[in-house]
Amino acid sequence: MDLRLPSKVLEHIFSFVDSNEDRNSVSLVCKSWFETERLTRKRVFVRNCYAVTPAAVARRFPGMRSLTLKGKPHFADYNLVPDGWGGYAWPWVEAMGEKYPALEELRLKRMVVTDECLEKIAASFKEFKALVLTSCEGFSTDGLAAIAVACSNLRELELRECIVEDLGGDWLSYFPETLTSLVSLDFSCLDSAVKLSDLERLVSRSPHLKSLKLNRAVSLDALGNLLRLAPQLVELGTGSFSDKLNQEAVSKLSQAFSELKELKSLSGLWDVLPEYIPLLYSVCPGLTSLNLSYATVQMPDLVELLSRCSKLEKLWVMDLIEDKGLEAVASSCKELRELRVFPSGADVDETNVAMTEQGLVTVSEACPNLESVLYFCAQFTNAAMVTIAKNRPNLKCFRLCVMEPFAPDHKTQQPLDEGFKAIVESCKDLQRLSVSGLLTDKAFEYIGTHGKKLRMLSIAFAGDSDLMLHHLLSGCESLNKLEIRDCPFGDTALLENAAKLETMRSLWMSSCCVSFGACKLLSQKMPKLNVEVIDEQHLTETGPDSSPVEKIYIYRTLAGPRVDMPEFVWTIHKNPEIGVSHLAIE
């Protein structure tokens, strides 16, 4: 059967092929499929902005409507990546703006976005619909104003955990009266108060608004008005929840909450006063997602709240929940899929915060769909991990952050090797793992042996020797991202497993024992890897080859060494004679 489908028909078939995985397969079938696929791909994901040049992406996918980009390595979230490292959105916006003005969506994570960039977006893309910035920085509220005023078809404007130079709340007032297409607005990370009357007018002329996340400056009183204007909300992030309201205002607010028939997600709740928590009771039964990571709610109030959330699938909360609170979660939230418990920083002695490993064990027993865990805890035990592993072999993500470095099992004083062994042995589909506490090389031997589906691994203050890295790189077949800090491994394992690095997106190591000489060797051996040394103390230039480097970031790339490095980042040049340079010299 010789099938030659006309490209119009192929296009139509491909319009039903959505996932990038499938589109990548389609593109490799034959030349005509490659052509048709590339001309019709609408959503492009580039998970390391330095793995490819903007020009190459624009050339391959001229029909692109939505671009997702990630910049800095994950450890930037823990302040391990110095300011000025890179991850600039400008070259991308510039490349798209020139030739591909049909771009509609930009989703950026951990990138530097300037006001100039935002102005360029506003000026270049007439159909621009969605700007979602996560953990980005480099812009001010003036840049937001530029977007607001120009993007007449804007649907989404979301600033998630961004660092923004806040020049005031005027930016919101720049949304024109003609803008009625807003579906999602998140300005929760901004400090300044916006003009309430303008916000109310914006909300009231946005019938499609489904998600609204306010900043702390929006008072409880103001919230009532906004909810009355948008009872169709599916996601709500409140502002500050602590004004003193009179009885009438409270009952009006209660009424407003009870009108939110579609609400599935709730967040914000800064400074929430205990007496206002009952205001939330009417929405609890419908909630699937609850983010209390900014709400200093104490355990008894949390129990009251959570026992009403029978449909909850995602819960982010502080350790103020204590073991007792997690018991309430276990008995009421049977649909729970994702649990994140963050450290409140509350001193144990002072406030008697009683959250231990038992809390997580209880939840793991009772919640059959639990597949993703992030748990900050003062201490843990092997027995607890063994139980959790037995209860929940369906875990896909397990991130345990025992806060004291090198903390052993607090009951047996043993390393936590056996606990993590149980996790990787039992949870066969585990894709993401963060380990902590006292660990020997044995733990990594277990992970290397059993963690076959592991894609991302984070390690801090662990292991005894180079063997640790060797076990991981040679054993974890699916490994894609590895980030390591303060572990005593060195050159041998890295050089022996050099080829592995081309099968991974990136490797980050800081405060380890990798020498400068090894970095040079690695770079020469593997031409498609960028080996970047971050050296704020300027030791690289003058030190011997044997000196250890502060931080190293290695990633595969088709774009060659980058040209935008700051003076504290060195790339190891491929030509041994040139050695080390700041710039990509041909």
Add this chain to the structure above:
Amino acid sequence: MSTSKIFVLKSSDGETFEVEEAVALQSQTIAHMVEDNCVGNEIPLANITGEILTKVIEYCKKHVAVVHDGEGNLSSFLKEELKNWDTEFLSNIDQSTLFHLIMAANFLNIKDLLDLTCQGVADMIKGKSPEEIRALLNIENDFTSEDEEEIRAENQWTFK
């Protein structure tokens, strides 16, 4: 009861099919032919065989019947019934027929049938490697090995 006009569709291999107007007009191509007055009651379809035309008509007959049951808005029950029928329809045809149906739906411009059959092929492709897709659809790999490597690297390293 209004008497519906009858069209006679003639396949490439000479088979004739009598269909009611409403059935025939699901094809935008036929609708335009009729509008432009360039056909009588007999419409020759030189690039569609009798076997395929049978299937097309089967589809169109079912879809007309359902639309005329309600007021134009399908109830959710009828939608469900139609969806099940469509799934059954797809599952009963082999690959070669599927592709010929796509071409027929394309030529006859029957949107719903084109969507259904293209979705059918898309579903066949999903989750498969390039090699598996080629084997399934009997497509030759005309890349040079360098080109193929380059695209593979770009896909893996960048667009995954």
